[in-house]
Amino acid sequence: MASVTLENVTKAYGNEIAVEDMNLEIRDGEFLTLVGPSGCGKSTTMETIAGLTQPTEGSVYIGGRDVTDLPPKDRGVAMVFQNIALFPHMDVYDNISFGLRLRKYDQDEIEERVEQAAEVVQLEGMMDRMPAEMSGGQRQRVAIARAIVREPDVFLMDEPLANLDAELRIHMRTQLQRLHRELDTTIIYVTHDQAQAMTMSDRIAVIDNGHLQQVDPPLTCYNEPDKLFVASFIGSPAMNFFEGEAVESGFDSEFIDISFDPAANDITPGQNLTLGVRPEDVYLARDREEANEPTRTIGATVDVLEPMGDEVFAYLLLDEDVEANVEGRGEGQLLLNLDPQTDIHEGEDIEVVFDQQNIHLFDTDRGQAITHKIA
Amino acid sequence: MSDSEHPDLAAQEQMDEEPELDRGVVEAWAARMISNPDRAYKSAFYVATIFFLVTTLFPFYWLLMVALTPSNDLNQVGVLTPGGFNPGVFVDVFLEYGVPFQRFLFNSFLIAVVSTVLVLFVASLAGYVFGRLQFRGKNVMLLAVLVVSFFPPAAFFVPLNRLFNTNFDVLRPLMADGSLYNTPYAIIIPVSALYLPLSIFILMTFYSQIPDGLEDAARVEGTTRVGALFRVIAPLSAPGVATAGVLTFITVYNEYFFSSLMTSGAAEDWGPMLEGILAFRGQYEVLFNVMGAASIIAVLPVAILVIVAQDKIVSGLTQGGLKE
Numbered sequence: 001m002a003s004v005t006l007e008n009v010t011k012a013y014g015n016e017i018a019v020e021d022m023n024l025e026i027r028d029g030e031f032l033t034l035v036g037p038s039g040c041g042k043s044t045t046m047e048t049i050a051g052l053t054q055p056t057e058g059s060v061y062i063g064g065r066d067v068t069d070l071p072p073k074d075r076g077v078a079m080v081f082q083n084i085a086l087f088p089h090m091d092v093y094d095n096i097s098f099g100l101r102l103r104k105y106d107q108d109e110i111e112e113r114v115e116q117a118a119e120v121v122q123l124e125g126m127m128d129r130m131p132a133e134m135s136g137g138q139r140q141r142v143a144i145a146r147a148i149v150r151e152p153d154v155f156l157m158d159e160p161l162a163n164l165d166a167e168l169r170i171h172m173r174t175q176l177q178r179l180h181r182e183l184d185t186t187i188i189y190v191t192h193d194q195a196q197a198m199t200m201s202d203r204i205a206v207i208d209n210g211h212l213q214q215v216d217p218p219l220t221c222y223n224e225p226d227k228l229f230v231a232s233f234i235g236s237p238a239m240n241f242f243e244g245e246a247v248e249s250g251f252d253s254e255f256i257d258i259s260f261d262p263a264a265n266d267i268t269p270g271q272n273l274t275l276g277v278r279p280e281d282v283y284l285a286r287d288r289e290e291a292n293e294p295t296r297t298i299g300a301t302v303d304v305l306e307p308m309g310d311e312v313f314a315y316l317l318l319d320e321d322v323e324a325n326v327e328g329r330g331e332g333q334l335l336l337n338l339d340p341q342t343d344i345h346e347g348e349d350i351e352v353v354f355d356q357q358n359i360h361l362f363d364t365d366r367g368q369a370i371t372h373k374i375a
Numbered sequence: 376m377s378d379s380e381h382p383d384l385a386a387q388e389q390m391d392e393e394p395e396l397d398r399g400v401v402e403a404w405a406a407r408m409i410s411n412p413d414r415a416y417k418s419a420f421y422v423a424t425i426f427f428l429v430t431t432l433f434p435f436y437w438l439l440m441v442a443l444t445p446s447n448d449l450n451q452v453g454v455l456t457p458g459g460f461n462p463g464v465f466v467d468v469f470l471e472y473g474v475p476f477q478r479f480l481f482n483s484f485l486i487a488v489v490s491t492v493l494v495l496f497v498a499s500l501a502g503y504v505f506g507r508l509q510f511r512g513k514n515v516m517l518l519a520v521l522v523v524s525f526f527p528p529a530a531f532f533v534p535l536n537r538l539f540n541t542n543f544d545v546l547r548p549l550m551a552d553g554s555l556y557n558t559p560y561a562i563i564i565p566v567s568a569l570y571l572p573l574s575i576f577i578l579m580t581f582y583s584q585i586p587d588g589l590e591d592a593a594r595v596e597g598t599t600r601v602g603a604l605f606r607v608i609a610p611l612s613a614p615g616v617a618t619a620g621v622l623t624f625i626t627v628y629n630e631y632f633f634s635s636l637m638t639s640g641a642a643e644d645w646g647p648m649l650e651g652i653l654a655f656r657g658q659y660e661v662l663f664n665v666m667g668a669a670s671i672i673a674v675l676p677v678a679i680l681v682i683v684a685q686d687k688i689v690s691g692l693t694q695g696g697l698k699e
């Protein structure tokens with residue numbers, strides 16, 4: 001049980017800066033997820049906390065103690081690795097008890113603790129198996145048992161579910177949440193999968209390019225993203241974006257115009273704006289009463305429909321001249337999700353409205369959010 | 376390549392069957408080889424294998440033959456048959472003739488064991504650094520290690536011999552006269568250093584292949600970097616460690632150059648096993664049969680070691696390069 005604090009942490013590998021001036025406070029008992037695209041510096045951040053790499057600048061505190069210069073073994077942390085990293089030449093018992101044996105606990109206590117840890121992750125009766133004889137999920141549970149058996153102050157989990165198949169991953173997700181509740185320990189979790197970040201965390205820290213973008217509870221990151229990057233990264237499928245400009249009458253872009261009073265939203269005409277709207281905040285014009293405050297209608301053509309069972313993703317083209325972008329959603333394309341019962345066909349011309357209460361405006365040049373609801 | 380796969384087979388079979396060709400035995404044999412290369416490969420394999428077995432095993436057989444022949448009948452030794460049967464010579468090596476052969480064996484064995492342990496320890500540290508860490512000047516240092524391993528041992532002999540014959544006061548509590556001459560250290564130190572580069576290269580290759588995650592896990596669990604090396608990385612590189620160890624042991628055990636020159640050659644002065652074998656040369660007669668028996672006894676430890684470790688050695692020698 002301990003808080004973790006990063007103070008002005010910078011890590012550079014030669015000229016490559018992996019993490020720059022990071023300040024992060026992780027509270028005691030919190031489940032915090034570091035999330036971001038691969039190569040954004042989230043793993044480096046975790047390795048810095050674990051002590052596997054030394055920060056180039058800045059300090060790390062665990063439970064108020066400056067651990068910047070301490071080796072990993074003296075930091076009171078335990079870690080679960082992406083590639084599981086069980087010692088292949090040791091059986092399950094030896095793997096789990098490795099840390100305790102190194103710390104010279106007496107035999108009885110080791111046995112008792114290993115037994116308890118095995119019980120938590122349901123590994124009873126597998127003590128003399130070798131890692132090679134176990135399934136991926138079992139190995140992952142051994143790795144977790146190895147981490148919890150030492151009763152560390154802080155758990156570090158570096159993409160622990162990445163190598164598991166989809167079904168097992170979802171199962172382990174709930175297991176981990178239960179584990180967090182039982183152990184009541186600080187957990188720092190690294191993932192690039194925003195679904196894991198959203199579902200398990202108390203707070204998520206979104207990192208891009210070595211910089212901390214936002215640290216907030218998952219729903220805050222989803223509903224009120226501070227940065228353009230956070231808005232585009234959190235949420236699946238991703239938010240629709242339109243790049244345009246602030247004008248006297250509101251927002252103007254190549255494909256859509258939204259009218260509002262710029263002054264009421266702290267926007268000066270001429271400013272470069274990016275408008276973002278989540279797929280669930282786009283409605284068909286005929287269902288406009290479902291929106292809190294519909295905008296005026298926008299014409300579009302249905303390009304592709306993706307029935308998912310419980311909903312349908314409709315990809316729209318906002319202009320006849322727009323070519324469907326093969327590398328993801330581009331300018332002039334719009335995604336919305338609809339009820340599967342909706343009567344809609346590919347190639348059909350339709351009209352849509354946005355919910356003005358859920359339109360996000362960003363300053364394009366600074367990437368900073370201006371408002372999450374147009375006044 | 377099997378017979379049926381050979382594209383020209385049908386055509387060439389027809390050629391074989393042409394009876395009117397007037398060929399000699401050798402010519403016909405050559406023609407068959409050309410039409411069916413698999414036969415050529417197979418016979419080449421057998422020729423090479425038999426050649427190798429004969430050149431390595433026949434001397435050993437001859438040694439056994441000589442050893443079994445009583446010393447008076449040594450002129451009776453034939454090409455393939457011994458001149459008599461006297462298995463008691465293997466016991467006499469130790470009991471008769473006044474040569475403490477067991478002490479010579481022990482000297483070589485101990486020196487080899489200590490050198491092997493030393494080499495494995497130092498080469499592990501070096502292999503870890505070269506194999507797993509990135510630092511400036513790494514390639515230059517590796518090259519230096521490689522170059523040193525190419526130096527002929529004789530190049531080091533004179534300075535080392537002078538050094539080991541010098542009396543150092545600091546060594547006086549340990550060594551009677553304060554010099555290393557006539558002590559096992561005078562052999563262990565230069566020999567370990569000379570055979571270190573090979574082990575460094577073997578272990579470097581193996582250690583570099585152990586995933587970083589395992590080392591990180593060990594360090595988080597409570598070891599230092601060195602602890603992780605000896606508790607996780609080295610055990611997982613067992614074939615490499617076994618290969619380096621066995622190669623070092625064999626080379627040091629068979630070593631004669633330093634072992635004979637850094638000691639007086641007497642058993643109590645840490646003379647090596649080879650000095651022991653040569654000790655059966657008297658002023659007036661050379662006991663070839665006893666020397667033969669001593670040689671065979673001296674080979675046994677190495678033979679046993681190789682048989683015990685052969686699985687690991689084979690996988691160690693082949694794995695290293697392939698498992699990138």
